[in-house]
Every structure is written in structure tokens, then in C-alpha cells.
Amino acid sequence: MTKQAEEKKPLWAETLENPDVQESMTYLLNKLPEIQASVESLDQMVQFGQHTFGDRASMDYLEEQISLSSIDQESLEALVKLIGKMPVLLKLVERTEEIVTFAESVWNDEESLSYISASINEHSLAQKGKELLEKADEIQARAEEMKGGHISVFTVMKWMKDPSVQKSLRYAKATLEAINTK
Numbered sequence: 001m002t003k004q005a006e007e008k009k010p011l012w013a014e015t016l017e018n019p020d021v022q023e024s025m026t027y028l029l030n031k032l033p034e035i036q037a038s039v040e041s042l043d044q045m046v047q048f049g050q051h052t053f054g055d056r057a058s059m060d061y062l063e064e065q066i067s068l069s070s071i072d073q074e075s076l077e078a079l080v081k082l083i084g085k086m087p088v089l090l091k092l093v094e095r096t097e098e099i100v101t102f103a104e105s106v107w108n109d110e111e112s113l114s115y116i117s118a119s120i121n122e123h124s125l126a127q128k129g130k131e132l133l134e135k136a137d138e139i140q141a142r143a144e145e146m147k148g149g150h151i152s153v154f155t156v157m158k159w160m161k162d163p164s165v166q167k168s169l170r171y172a173k174a175t176l177e178a179i180n181t182k
Contacts, residue, residue, distance in 0.1 A: 015021055052058050106112045159165050 016025075106116070
């Protein structure tokens with residue numbers, strides 16, 4: 001083409017020469033059937049709405065049903081909020097369903113039940129209580145052995161460096177603070 005012919009080229013023709021525009025046009029042309037189906041579906045919904053709202057009998061029936069129900073503005077707002085929370089509720093229901101399925105499978109499996117039973121018996125509260133009483137008896141016996149011994153201030157100061165004494169003092173302090181706050 002001559003320089004004069006290029007200058008006379010319309011703006012839209014120059015735009016069509018752009019590779020990005022050509023790629024976008026190709027994409028839109030490929031999507032046209034989907035766009036057409038969406039527009040037809042939307043048109044059908046609009047026509048249905050127009051016919052429904054134009055039909056006085058349908059509107060009277062709908063109005064009667066709404067007036068008989070206890071739906072008010074507050075109920076509609078609650079419904080909208082509930083619909084907004086549906087993804088969270090769905091996750092919660094799915095998790096609950098997984099837990100129930102797991103619990104049912106454990107409940108129906110004799111080996112799992114016997115394992116759980118053995119674990120509970122092994123680590124039961126009675127076992128812990130028995131161990132605590134044994135420790136208390138041991139402490140009492142040791143205290144009785146040291147009954148005649150003299151404990152000086154320097155001995156107490158030496159004990160203060162012991163990590164187990166420090167830990168016990170922290171527990172004692174925390175216990176006193178908790179009792180005082182309540």
C-alpha cells in the first residue's frame with residue numbers, strides 16, 4: 001500500500017491489526033454460543049417473571065400465601081444472613097458427618113473398642129490417684145526420717161536454687177493469686 005492509502009485507513013481497521021485485539025476477538029467468537037445460551041436463559045426468566053406478575057390470579061395466590069405465613073422483614077433478613085453463612089455451615093456439617101462416620105466405624109470395630117478400653121484402664125483416674133497416694137506416702141516417710149534434723153536458713157537458701165523448688169514456688173504463687181482473685 002502506498003503511504004497515502006495507509007493514511008486513509010479507518011481507525012477501526014488499525015485497531016483490528018493489533019494482535020491483542022485479534023486474540024480477544026477470537027476468544028469472544030469462541031464464547032458466542034455460551035453467551036447466547038446465557039442471554040436466552042435470562043430472557044426466559046424475565047418473560048416468566050413478566051407473565052407471573054401480569055397474571056392477577058397468580059399474584060393473588062402468592063400474596064395470600066405470604067400473608068398466611070409468618071414471614072416478615074426480620075425473617076427475610078435472617079434468611080439472607082443464613083444463606084450468607086451456608087459455606088461455613090456446610091463445612092461444619094461435613095466435619096460433623098466425618099466425625100460421626102469415624103465414631104460409627106470405631107464403635108463397630110471390636111479391636112478398636114478393646115484398644116480404647118485398655119488405654120482408658122491403663123491411664124485411668126484411679127491409676128493416677130493411686131500414684132498420687134504412693135507419692136504422698138513416700139513424702140510422709142521421708143519427712144518422718146528427717147524429723148530430728150535441724151534445717152538452717154542457709155539450707156533453705158541452698159534449696160531455693162533447685163529448679164524443682166523454683167517450679168513448686170511458682171505453682172504456689174499462681175495458686176494463691178488465683179484464690180485471691182476469686
